[in-house]
Amino acid sequence: MRRFSAWVDLFLVLALFNEAPWAVRSSSHCQQTSSGVIRPHSVTITEFGAVSDGRTLNTKAFQNAIFYLNSFTNNGGAQLFVPAGRWLTGSFELISHLTLLLDKDAVILGSTNSADWPVVDPLPSYGRGRELPGGRHRSLIYGCNLTDVIITGDNGTIDGQGSVWWNWFKSETLDFTRPHLVELMNSTGVVISNLTFLNSPFWTIHPVYCRQVIVQNVTIIAPLNSPNTDGIDPDSSDDVCIEDCYISTGDDLIAIKSGWDEYGISYARPSSNIVIHRLVGETQSSSGIALGSEMSGGISEVRAENLQFFNSKIGIRIKTSPGRGGYVRNIYISDVTLTDVNIAIRFTGEYGEHPDEFYNPNAFPEIEKITIKDVTGKHIKVAGLLEGIKGDDFFNICLSNITLSVTSDLLWNCSYVQGYSELVCPETCEPLKKSIFPEHQSDCYHLSNHLHSLANQNRGA
Numbered sequence: 406m407r408r409f410s411a412w413v414d415l416f417l418v419l420a421l422f423n424e425a426p427w428a429v430r431s432s433s434h435c436q437q438t439s440s441g442v443i444r445p446h447s448v449t450i451t452e453f454g455a456v457s458d459g460r461t462l463n464t465k466a467f468q469n470a471i472f473y474l475n476s477f478t479n480n481g482g483a484q485l486f487v488p489a490g491r492w493l494t495g496s497f498e499l500i501s502h503l504t505l506l507l508d509k510d511a512v513i514l515g516s517t518n519s520a521d522w523p524v525v526d527p528l529p530s531y532g533r534g535r536e537l538p539g540g541r542h543r544s545l546i547y548g549c550n551l552t553d554v555i556i557t558g559d560n561g562t563i564d565g566q567g568s569v570w571w572n573w574f575k576s577e578t579l580d581f582t583r584p585h586l587v588e589l590m591n592s593t594g595v596v597i598s599n600l601t602f603l604n605s606p607f608w609t610i611h612p613v614y615c616r617q618v619i620v621q622n623v624t625i626i627a628p629l630n631s632p633n634t635d636g637i638d639p640d641s642s643d644d645v646c647i648e649d650c651y652i653s654t655g656d657d658l659i660a661i662k663s664g665w666d667e668y669g670i671s672y673a674r675p676s677s678n679i680v681i682h683r684l685v686g687e688t689q690s691s692s693g694i695a696l697g698s699e700m701s702g703g704i705s706e707v708r709a710e711n712l713q714f715f716n717s718k719i720g721i722r723i724k725t726s727p728g729r730g731g732y733v734r735n736i737y738i739s740d741v742t743l744t745d746v747n748i749a750i751r752f753t754g755e756y757g758e759h760p761d762e763f764y765n766p767n768a769f770p771e772i773e774k775i776t777i778k779d780v781t782g783k784h785i786k787v788a789g790l791l792e793g794i795k796g797d798d799f800f801n802i803c804l805s806n807i808t809l810s811v812t813s814d815l816l817w818n819c820s821y822v823q824g825y826s827e828l829v830c831p832e833t834c835e836p837l838k839k840s841i842f843p844e845h846q847s848d849c850y851h852l853s854n855h856l857h858s859l860a861n862q863n864r865g866a
């Protein structure tokens with residue numbers, strides 16, 4: 406019997422890794438597609454006249470260097486090296502088969518003049534800029550239609566100097582939606598690693614319509630009160646692996662998205678196969694991991710494990726709304742440690758925020774098969790605030806092995822959700838009280854037999 410269950414476990418493990426196409430190598434869960442690549446040709450930004458005084462604008466130098474390197478893309482690609490120093494620049498565009506390599510003491514600084522961040526078309530899956538109608542400022546580091554791009558360094562720094570943008574946002578003097586710090590669009594084979602990102606004007610790292618993206622060993626920091634400075638937002642992208650990151654910002658640390666209302670529904674590009682491992686961070690106004698609120702193209706097959714959030718408003722969050730359509734399904738979040746977090750788990754079914762009046766209020770999202778397990782929390786104010794949508798219950802919500810020390814009287818408050826639970830303390834709300842084992846295990850996404858036997862032992866004890 407023991408032997409049999411070991412085989413079942415092995416089978417489950419294999420099934421999991423089969424689903425996500427990442428090779429298992431040492432302790433990394435990301436398949437190293439292109440890091441370690443040696444580019445046969447390399448130049449240094451100073452060869453193109455760049456000046457590292459932190460005041461001279463170097464946009465032209467970056468553009469010229471990359472234009473020059475364009476002739477090497479078909480010969481193994483090329484590397485642009487940024488040495489120690491403070492390099493001020495406006496937005497510039499990457500090319501395929503390029504490594505942008507920063508020295509450990511290199512700091513790329515974003516220009517504080519909005520004219521250095523050109524305005525580009527809105528994303529088709531959003532129909533308009535996220536905060537204002539019309540176009541949006543292009544990110545500081547931008548790439549579209551690329552393959553095999555590496556942005557890396559020995560913990561060098563990319564600083565968006567976003568405070569000017571946050572002030573324009575607060576004083577409502579922006580003409581267009583704020584830019585991201587790094588955006589890769591419609592690209593395959595992207596590695597962003599070993600860097601520190603500071604003070605993004607808006608979301609920090611935004612892969613959109615991409616596949617095979619790795620974000621590894623990065624530090625992302627912005628003031629806790631800076632507006633919408635999300636850490637990493639995989640958007641309508643698949644095969645994304647995020648590992649060993651420390652993020653402390655003014656909005657969601659990682660938010661998985663896939664387009665907005667009627668635009669996202671018609672663009673129909675989901676986010677799937679998203680793997681997150683070893684994420685540590687804090688966010689005083691938002692969540693550690695969020696799904697949505699833009700999820701109209703669908704979000705599925707997400708595995709997030711080994712997460713530590715502290716000093717934060719929310720641990721795990723799903724945000725959606727009637728009008729979004731789409732789905733969030735097959736989500737597995739496990740091994741979570743929360744410390745000083747207001748709400749451990751929050752679902753918001755009526756998030757609102759529509760791009761315009763043309764959304765379809767009857768486009769209901771489908772939220773199902775959400776497994777959250779192995780969570781411990783200290784100094785939690787509210788265990789769970791789980792609000793689905795009237796007439797559109799979130800279902801097969803499975804909570805397992807969750808132990809929270811809650812400081813307020815409000816433990817769980819649930820509406821329009823259905824599901825199952827096992828070993829949850831404090832005891833969960835009525836709609837989730839039915840136990841997972843034995844008969845509802847298959848309604849839950851990816852619960853292994855291992856827990857089943859432990860739960861049985863517990864009952865027996």
Ligand SMILES: *[C@@H]1O[C@H](CO)[C@@H](O)[C@H](O)[C@H]1NC(C)=O
Pocket residue numbers: 549550
């Ligand atoms: C990306 O490719 C599409 C289709 O070929 C093209 O229309 C678009 O202009 C390209 N975008 C950029 C920024 O090169």
Ligand SMILES: *[C@@H]1O[C@H](CO)[C@@H](O)[C@H](O)[C@H]1NC(C)=O
Pocket residue numbers: 558559560561599600622649
């Ligand atoms: C993370 O980055 C630092 C500095 O960039 C480096 O020393 C360290 O080896 C990296 N760790 C991993 C796991 O890549």
Ligand SMILES: *[C@@H]1O[C@H](CO)[C@@H](O)[C@H](O)[C@H]1NC(C)=O
Pocket residue numbers: 560600601624
């Ligand atoms: C990289 O630099 C940041 C900011 O200086 C620091 O907080 C972080 O610990 C460093 N990361 C590594 C892996 O050395």
Ligand SMILES: *[C@@H]1O[C@H](CO)[C@@H](O)[C@H](O)[C@H]1NC(C)=O
Pocket residue numbers: 549550591614
């Ligand atoms: C993405 O690239 C494909 C071709 O590779 C192109 O047909 C499509 O228009 C591009 N989409 C965008 C948004 O650039």
Ligand SMILES: *[C@@H]1O[C@H](CO)[C@@H](O)[C@H](O)[C@H]1NC(C)=O
Pocket residue numbers: 440441557596598599621622
């Ligand atoms: C990060 O840096 C470490 C130490 O230099 C290196 O071993 C590793 O390959 C780098 N990771 C990536 C993904 O570039």
Ligand SMILES: *[C@@H]1O[C@H](CO)[C@@H](O)[C@H](O)[C@H]1NC(C)=O
Pocket residue numbers: 740741778779780781806856859860
């Ligand atoms: C419950 O979760 C904790 C981590 O929060 C873990 O150490 C423990 O092994 C889990 N228990 C069971 C029965 O799986």
Ligand SMILES: *[C@@H]1O[C@H](CO)[C@@H](O)[C@H](O)[C@H]1NC(C)=O
Pocket residue numbers: 792815818819820
């Ligand atoms: C529980 O949530 C509902 C909305 O979903 C709210 O109306 C109600 O006041 C909450 N109950 C408590 C005790 O906070």
